[in-house]
Amino acid sequence: MAYLSFAARCLILAIFAASAASKLRGPAAFAEFRRSAAALGGPVPLPTAALAPIVVTAExxxxxxxxxPATVGFGFALAIALLAAFSIAIVxxxxxxxxxxxxCFGASTTPLGAPHVVRNxxxxxxxxxxxxxxxRPHAGLHPAGAALSLVAAAAVAVPAIRFDDFAALFTGTTPRSPSQYRKGT
Structure with a gap:
């Protein structure tokens, strides 16, 4: 159980770190996220000006x-609440x-849909x-087991973060290149 906990911890930490970083990398990125959040609306009756900063702060x-280590349980609980709220908003x-x-992870032109709910x-x-x-309390981690857990988490985190690109492979759509995101073309 210790390795499962560690792998899940690394995975969820990486996902939320990438998500928050993509929104905080600059004023333009945050403004795009704010516009996207406003367009979604969602089940929570918050002013759209407040929604984006709340989401990023929670991430x-x-x-x-x-x-x-002492607050990992709270981190998982908050992640569960956020992922559930994100899924409800997408649906x-x-x-x-x-x-x-x-x-979710920066600039994307892929509309929200069922695949995003599955990812969440x-x-x-x-x-x-x-x-x-x-x-359940557990003993310390063996370095080799911790390294394997970290690799497993990364093997799941990267496709989750680049989800829209992987989905495009199977749907036949063409995602925009990063340079097109910056130029707004």
Whole structure:
């Protein structure tokens, strides 16, 4: 259970760190995320000006809580709550016919859809398994086992972060290049 907890911790920490960093890399990136969040609306009746900073603050909180061994359980719990809220917002947006792009990990033109809910469900499962695994006390990690857990987490984190690009491979769509994101073309 210790290795499962550590792998889940590394995975969820990497996901939320990449997500927060993509939104905080500059004023333009944050403005794009704010516009995307406003377009989604969502089930929570918050002013759109408040929604984006709350989301980014919560994502940073997940990273910090997971980084400190004494607060890992709280980090997993917050990650579960956020992933559930994100999934609900995506489902509500899709049902309402909103075609807003997924700005989960920065610039993207891929509209939110069922694949994003599946990705979030998988991440939610990983966070829940991590939380359950932290409940039971365990001994320290062997360095080789910790390294293997870290590699496994990275092997899942990279495709999750680059999800829209991987989805494009199977749907036949062409994602925009990073230079096109910056130029706004």
């Amino acid at each position: 940073v909180a997940v990273v910090l809580l997971l980084a400190v 509500a947006a899709v049902r309402a016919g909103t075609r807003a792009p997924c700005r 469900a998988a991440l939610l499962t990983a966070a829940a398994l991590g939380l359950v695994a932290t409940i």
